[in-house]
Amino acid sequence: MSPDAASFTGLHAQARSVQPRTVALRRALHRQPEVGLELPRTRDAVVAALADLPVQVHLGRSVSSVVAVLEGGRPGPTVLLRGDMDALPMSEDTGLPFASQVDGTMHACGHDTHVAMLASAARVLAERRDQLAGRVLFMFQPGEEGFHGARYMIDEGLLDRSGPAGRPDAAYALHISATLPAGEVHVRPGPLMAAADTVRITVTGRGGHASAPHDALDPVPAAAAMVGALQTAVTRRIDTHHPTVLTIAHITAGTTNNVIPETAFMEGTLRTLSETTRAAVHDEIRRVCRYTAMAYGCSAEVEIDAGYPVTINDDDAAGRVGTLAGTVLGRNRVAAMPTPIMGAEDFSYVLAEVPGALAFLGGCPPHLDPAAAPPNHSNRVVFDEESMAAGVAVYAGLALAGL
Structure with missing residues (x-):
């Protein structure tokens, strides 16, 4: 990890400073969830959230994807950060004041938080362009819930040398979990998901x-x-x-x-x-x-x-996630996952092409026991919004750290 610890000073505090924007975007998406590969409202919300930032925005041709590229202040690697955007075809029973307004559709896997965290990470990084070596490729992806959205984006040239930012040197994603303590980052090398x-x-x-x-x-x-x-x-x-x-x-x-x-x-x-x-x-x-x-x-x-392939974390990249998260959030906020999860993820398509890692971000509300909280994909799942600041800081830190 090339930058020293001083490079990350204040990163979590900066992420907390943009928390009102993060929460506002998350709640707007939560009210208007969309399923599958065509997510026009979500796509437009992402474009609007990035509109005042110095990024190049590319829209998908075959699906409602958004790719944004932020150029750093000096040469360096290209780091891809992924946030998936789609919801699930199920009704919501959380009672939240910003609950889904679309019958039979709900952000029950936290993808609305992923989008909001990634958009805010872009804002934090834009403010630190002088510290950023290389460039960041922000991958806002539709169709993770069984629709192979990542594969569509790859087919459109996302990872090509002639793509929006050239071939990425590393790729990272965070996935929020309602059954992990809020603000913790859990990661492991090797096979992570089935x-x-x-x-x-x-x-x-x-x-x-x-x-x-x-x-x-x-x-x-x-x-x-x-x-x-x-x-x-x-x-x-x-x-x-x-x-x-x-x-x-x-x-x-x-x-x-x-x-x-x-x-x-x-x-x-x-x-x-x-x-x-x-x-x-x-x-x-x-x-x-x-x-x-x-x-x-x-x-x-x-x-x-055949569905999604095995999600396999690169050993070095998984280690970088743990080290970076410990530097930004504190070592007590990082945990090694003892075993893989038998769920599946289409970030596996990206990790099959680019060395990188997916990690889990704890999002269990403080008043709930993680062991008993409604899990992801539950009609009653609720995520701790404060934990999104940790996700923003980790996303931004991974880009600043480079390789």
Whole structure:
């Protein structure tokens, strides 16, 4: 980390000084959440928040992304900072005075805080351009919640040498968590979050009267047997040192009580922490379903849709996050994560191309117990807004630190 500690003096206090702007933007976004890749209101709010700053703004062509580039006062590396912008298709039950005004849509994963923190980090860095070596690439990304928004931005040239700021030398993201103590930064090197694949299985038999199953080929017992067989395959065929979660979460078959259906449908999610394990489990799923179906006289069609890859933090970059956060916030505000999380993140696409790290920012309200607080993706989740100042300071510090 090239600058000395004096370079970060007052950074947290400066972040707190722009806190009214951070909170105002966060609450405006929270009231008007948008889902997916097309987020016109959110995009326009980001552009307005950056309008008076000395940044070059580039809008996405295929999605509602915003890329802003801040040039430093002298040559140096390019550091990418990411803030995702999309909400979730769910209703809000927090009772907040700035709760969602859009039916069935809620910022339940804290992406509104990410956007606000990143915009305020741009403001803090603009005031310190003379200290900034190189440039900062601010990545405001739509479609993180299953829509591969980062991949769209990469396809548009975000990381290319001819892109908005040239090829980034390092990339960082913060993700707020309602179940971590407010203002703490938690990070680990290596695999941080899982690959996430969707599994769909159609079992086909032969329909008939429910009173005469011997005249039909009932796909329901075959499907039921597959659920157990798949769990056994995970525990018997996959090394316990390679974490794997396979959950069948949806089963549909039949239309009424006295008809054996022709088909049964199941779907679920697969989470793994290495590409080798991921490929091995794909093979196991296909094998188990095929032969279990055959044992019942049925057939099985398996579709596996590849989701986000494993989110892997660069060892050195993860160490820089911990060191920087300790310098800016205090060592007692930094913790090493003991294990990865089996959730998924499309910042994985960026980290597959650029050395960097994603870290978690504690956002549990002080009056709640982190162990019992409603978590991210809950209809009742609430984030501590004071913790956003810590996020702003860390984002800005990572850019100032460079490599």
